[in-house]
Amino acid sequence: MLQNLARGSIAALLAALAALPVHGAPLKVGFVYVSPIGEAGWTYQHDLGRRAMQQALGDQAEVTVVEAVAEGPDSERVMRDLAAQGHGLVFATSFGYLEPALRVAAQFPEVKFEHAGGYKTAPNLNTYNARYYEARYLAGLLAGKTSKGGIAGYVAGFPVPEVIQGINAFAIGMREANPQAQVKVLWLNSWFDPAREREAALTLIHQGADVLTNHSGSPAVAQTAQEQGVKLVAYQSDMRRFAPQAQLTAIVHQWGGYYTRAARAVIAGTWKPQPVWGGLKDGFITLAPYGADVPKDVVALVEAKRRAIVEGSFKPFGKLSDAQIAAMDSFVPGVSGAVPK
Template identity: 45%
Template sequence: MIRPIDRRTFLAGSAAAGLTLASGPFRGASAADPLKIGFIYVGPVGDFGWTHGHDMGRKAVEAKFGDAVKTTYVENVAEGPDAERVIRKLAADGNKMIFTTSFGYMEATLKVAKQFPKVYFEHATGFKTAPNVSVYNSRFYQGRAVVGHIAGSLTKTGKIGYIASVPIPEVVMGINATAIAARKVRPDAEVKVVWINSWYDPGKEGDAAKALIDQGVDIMTQHTDSPAPLQIAEQRGILGFGQASDMKAYAPKAQLSAIVDVWAPYYIQRVQDVIDGKWTSKDTWDGLKEGTLEMAPYGDAVPEALRAEADKIKAGIIDGTYDCFAGPIKDQAGELKVAEGKSLADGDLLGMKWYVEGVSA
């Protein structure tokens, strides 16, 4: 079993973090010369959310390739200078492929990639590529449209809580998708947002959930990584949704569903590309259609008719008949941002910095 590396130990003795280059395309991996693959995580593998999802992908790579690969991961690495040191150490230690799994690792990944041009880098949720850097992402907003529909249908107070992590377009996009879908079934629905400025902080997440419930929220959503908000929802007798992984075990009564990240197929394919010498830099943004995103089974509190409606939305997203950001869409000030018959293009979504009508943030 591959065990986590404590980054203090990992960084100690890191004098080798120089500019040594790896060899060319990796071919014919075997037990004698396995492809070394490094993963860097922003949270602990036991967060049961985002990092847990990526580590499931890592384990799937091990299961698929066996002795042909050797994986290593470093958890709890803060975005910033610490990340750059860890990524450089992974490269210097001979990892031919490195997955950097948080948005804030982007600049560090690009910087280290320049120093190790024969190492293949894969950066999650970023938008900058290089000859040896690919980016990959999931259309999380598609799952949040399903969440929003269910939340808008079940809320009694009309107030939906949203615990937000870091103010980047990906998170704003999810808030807006939730609000748009909720207000289609509950026009007066309000999505109340609390920012904690962290991807993973169970204490802050739990406190934010309590504050939102005290403000009348009866449905809890989140873009943070621990099950703390759902656990608070369970304790306080309201309903909610898991994030990145199925969190039902932590809130069996409260969880209505969860947005589940499925990285394994992408990870397996990209490792295969390296082994075959076919890896090229690319930008991948998949979702429900491609299987990168799934919804966890519905909880008991979701009635059969609502399950059918949610399934129809999922099917519509997959076949292209349901557009999460189809107009008309107004912003917080009530100004028309997307006209009827129009829709937001991917570029607009990836740069989203404004809230839609019904968001209180």
């Protein structure tokens, strides 16, 4: 009996030792992207963050990238493969990856997962997001001050709270500058579909919009604004190379710092599932340089509001709590269109 106990203890010890990371071995990190990396947009910004992380960590990290992975079963298969291949950290960078990531995380408890924009966690799955609505308010204020007709066109992906927050914040900012302003919304029900993004942008221009913005993943809206001679507040990436005359500014996503901190925490053994919702003050988002034709007094106004948000003296949604903002499911006055149910 004692011999059997000893054998059992040795087996348990060997199993525990086998699970420990090899000293000096790099952390294998996987990134799963919903669209091609391309030259700009949602996935491009996440990949810039990945590159910054790799540069910061050097040979401490070994990275695998899988792009153009559809939400649903495909993403679950890809994440399961990454976990089975020994990746210790997986970044799932699209909203619809949440449930698949939760299922894979339950199967691989030793692997850490980071999900962009999610609202559920697990012992080995964390969520991270940006307060895009802070910069969306500033974008709306800028649009309201520069639009001649007072109509903005908004090309939107899916009607999830993050997108609704952005539309509402944009409308609040625009109507602060022009109380009669209207924001017209067209839904794509897709995150990345350049042809339909262009079609939606053209439709909005035909409906009177003289400034465009979007929550979609390609440069199509920026290119359409440039071609059609209307103004643009770009989203995700600085789109000046696609819309040099049209762009007023851009809401730029910055993930490098967060990705580096998360990977270092896994390497150090200090990683914990602590949801993160960072904003302008955290460097998760920023505004690109203003277009040369934006009046100086408008730049000064927008910058003053930006500083107030960073300092905490102004909040685009006033006294609403984070829980209320996170559950936002209806439009504020000034938005033309409906939230699909």
